[in-house]
Amino acid sequence: MASGHVITGAAIANCLAADTQAVFERAFAGAEAFVPAGEFAEFPFATVVGLMPKLDGDIDVSCTPTRVAKIAFASARQLQPAVRGAIERWGPARVGYVFASSTGGLEQTERHLDPRRGGTSGARVCYADHSIDATVPAIARTFGIAGICSAVSTACSSSFKALATATRLIDRDLADAVIVGSADSLCRTTVFGFHSLGLLAPTATRPFSRDRAGITLGEGSAYVVLERSSTRAVASALARVRGLGAATDAFHHTSPHPEGIGGQRCMREALHRAQLEPQHIDCISAHGTGTTLNDASEAAAIERVFARRVPVMATKSATGHTLGSAGLTALVLAIESLRRQELAPTLRLTPLDTALGVDVVDRRTAAPLRHIVVNAFGFGGSNASVVVSQP
Amino acid sequence: MTIAQLEIARASFFSTHHACAADVVAQRTRTVTQPTYPLLVARARRFTSLVTQLHMEVCGAVVSDEPMPAVFATCHGEIQTAETLIADLFASTVVSSARFALSVHNTAGGLYSVATSSTEPTTTMTGGNAVAAGWLEAALIALETGRPTLLSIADEPVPAVFRGPETTVGVGAAFVLAPSTNPVFELSIEPSRADSHMAPDTVVTLARLVQLVEGGAAATVSLGAIRQGHQLELRRRGDA
Numbered sequence: 001m002a003s004g005h006v007i008t009g010a011a012i013a014n015c016l017a018a019d020t021q022a023v024f025e026r027a028f029a030g031a032e033a034f035v036p037a038g039e040f041a042e043f044p045f046a047t048v049v050g051l052m053p054k055l056d057g058d059i060d061v062s063c064t065p066t067r068v069a070k071i072a073f074a075s076a077r078q079l080q081p082a083v084r085g086a087i088e089r090w091g092p093a094r095v096g097y098v099f100a101s102s103t104g105g106l107e108q109t110e111r112h113l114d115p116r117r118g119g120t121s122g123a124r125v126c127y128a129d130h131s132i133d134a135t136v137p138a139i140a141r142t143f144g145i146a147g148i149c150s151a152v153s154t155a156c157s158s159s160f161k162a163l164a165t166a167t168r169l170i171d172r173d174l175a176d177a178v179i180v181g182s183a184d185s186l187c188r189t190t191v192f193g194f195h196s197l198g199l200l201a202p203t204a205t206r207p208f209s210r211d212r213a214g215i216t217l218g219e220g221s222a223y224v225v226l227e228r229s230s231t232r233a234v235a236s237a238l239a240r241v242r243g244l245g246a247a248t249d250a251f252h253h254t255s256p257h258p259e260g261i262g263g264q265r266c267m268r269e270a271l272h273r274a275q276l277e278p279q280h281i282d283c284i285s286a287h288g289t290g291t292t293l294n295d296a297s298e299a300a301a302i303e304r305v306f307a308r309r310v311p312v313m314a315t316k317s318a319t320g321h322t323l324g325s326a327g328l329t330a331l332v333l334a335i336e337s338l339r340r341q342e343l344a345p346t347l348r349l350t351p352l353d354t355a356l357g358v359d360v361v362d363r364r365t366a367a368p369l370r371h372i373v374v375n376a377f378g379f380g381g382s383n384a385s386v387v388v389s390q391p
Numbered sequence: 392m393t394i395a396q397l398e399i400a401r402a403s404f405f406s407t408h409h410a411c412a413a414d415v416v417a418q419r420t421r422t423v424t425q426p427t428y429p430l431l432v433a434r435a436r437r438f439t440s441l442v443t444q445l446h447m448e449v450c451g452a453v454v455s456d457e458p459m460p461a462v463f464a465t466c467h468g469e470i471q472t473a474e475t476l477i478a479d480l481f482a483s484t485v486v487s488s489a490r491f492a493l494s495v496h497n498t499a500g501g502l503y504s505v506a507t508s509s510t511e512p513t514t515t516m517t518g519g520n521a522v523a524a525g526w527l528e529a530a531l532i533a534l535e536t537g538r539p540t541l542l543s544i545a546d547e548p549v550p551a552v553f554r555g556p557e558t559t560v561g562v563g564a565a566f567v568l569a570p571s572t573n574p575v576f577e578l579s580i581e582p583s584r585a586d587s588h589m590a591p592d593t594v595v596t597l598a599r600l601v602q603l604v605e606g607g608a609a610a611t612v613s614l615g616a617i618r619q620g621h622q623l624e625l626r627r628r629g630d631a
Contacts, residue, residue: 044484093618093619096618102495102496106473106477109473109474109477110477110480113477113478113481113552114481115481124551124552124553124554125552125553125554126553126554126555127549127553127554127555127556128555130470130473130553130555131466131467131468131518131519132468132496132517132518133517133518133519133520136518140619146618146619146620147618147619148527148617149520149617149618150516150518150520150524150527150528150617151516151517151518151521151524152514152515152516152517153468153495153496153497153515153517154495154496154497154500154513154514154515155495155496155497161514161515165514165516165528165531168528168531168532168535171531171535172394172531172534174394174580188480189473189476189477189480189486189491189494192480192484192485192486192491193476193486193488193491193492193494194491196485196486196487196488196491197488197491197492198488246512246514247510247511247512248500248501248504248509248510248511248512248513249504249510250504250505250507250509250510251505252505253492253493253498253501253502253505254492261510262510265510266512378495378497379492379495379497379498379501380495380497380498380500380501380502380504380513381501381504381505382497382500382501382513382514384512
């Protein structure tokens, strides 16, 4: 869809910091934030994780007391001024909310069933805390919005699918502004699961490096206010969503297509809908998970879509892979890149895997940035790309 | 408020406890029957959950050679797989890689795209209002693309370990919908009725929807809450 809708608010929280500005400072400074996984839970294998700081105590989530709720509120509460502005412009019934997550309250379910924490087969888990949309009513109430609410879950592309849903609501005049939010927490099932697939890095992830050995899982949330372009909205705009594209690989449930056909198709579609050509793109924020196959597949897709070398950044090297929140997390960082006119560094890149044929930027780099393509690819061959531009 | 005027070309229904949609409404049950989901080849069937099997069953009944965008909707997602993974984890600190791979809410979407060799986008709506959200998403995609769009809705019973919805029925329904200039169906947002604070029973809602599509009489089916004080409805105008 060709959007042109503007983003009038953005917030982010993850292992780098629980505060948006602090996340930006640390991400662009190349700060290291991963910790041994043992700080979260015990695992019989080596890995590191991106753990949210200061999660307990300062966030009121009495409505649904889950870790993912705390993570979601960590970003959502920062967005309140922008949401208030949207409500003033359009009215509460014209402001919607689309939430995305991959695991939802799975961590809470684990806690309830953990025999070491007193969980037993007779102790029933609150279903509402487990579900993906557990936080939706509470956050909608907190924001004071009364528009259409829904939840999306398509693994690691979830938050971009949610952004697409929000765009359709505005395009069809069912809303004038939509809060798009995403959150995922670490949980043991996810860590063990990615390890079982051989996708978990034993040390901090090294996207696009010759020595890359897999994913570092992180937790976090990201929220944006997507708003119909209007004089007043544009005055508050941080960026413009020019185009979104989506496609599936139709190849394998967890392995990417070797040539990234789904990635190619969704990047081309996003460009088409943005009415831009590949040469207009100044930077690509890659999905860049750090697995051998994912990075090779994405690099192949980038190489085929863009005839020239475009600078690439892989922000999961700093934030970890935040699963359902990965797309919006990268998008919010891309918006900050547009504001700063700087690319964030990709950490631990050296030595770059030159066979991949992509130019990954390993240091904070000043550059004229007007349009950035951001990718989010996931299980099920579910791919989505967004073109985000200066407002 | 009318959102979309639609054609619904095909519909299918499967319930583990009912032979057809009419039997749900008539409260006639059958011997519990599992889906056969021929859409998936043998090697893709291992570890698939009931909800994914239900999606594949009903999609297989309506799918054509024409690739189309697809919307999957499920209130509970892969909840049985999640419970099994956690139980395995606490029993042996090992999880099955195959089962974990199929634990995401978009498992059905991924397997469907591989089975049909379709690179068209898929998405998965979930949560308490997944039926309404799925219909809305599918209708908006059909309007946006001007093309037929597949909508598949399915849910499996929530495991007993959860304190929540209690049903033993697995149910699925699929629809192929498209925008129309001479529409029979109309999707609209209407003020909620007095009893609509109750979450709609998915089994009954899907059965009524399939009857609405297959029947000829004018009628309306509530799809559940979509925004504060409002619900989504599908209305059939009746055969001319």
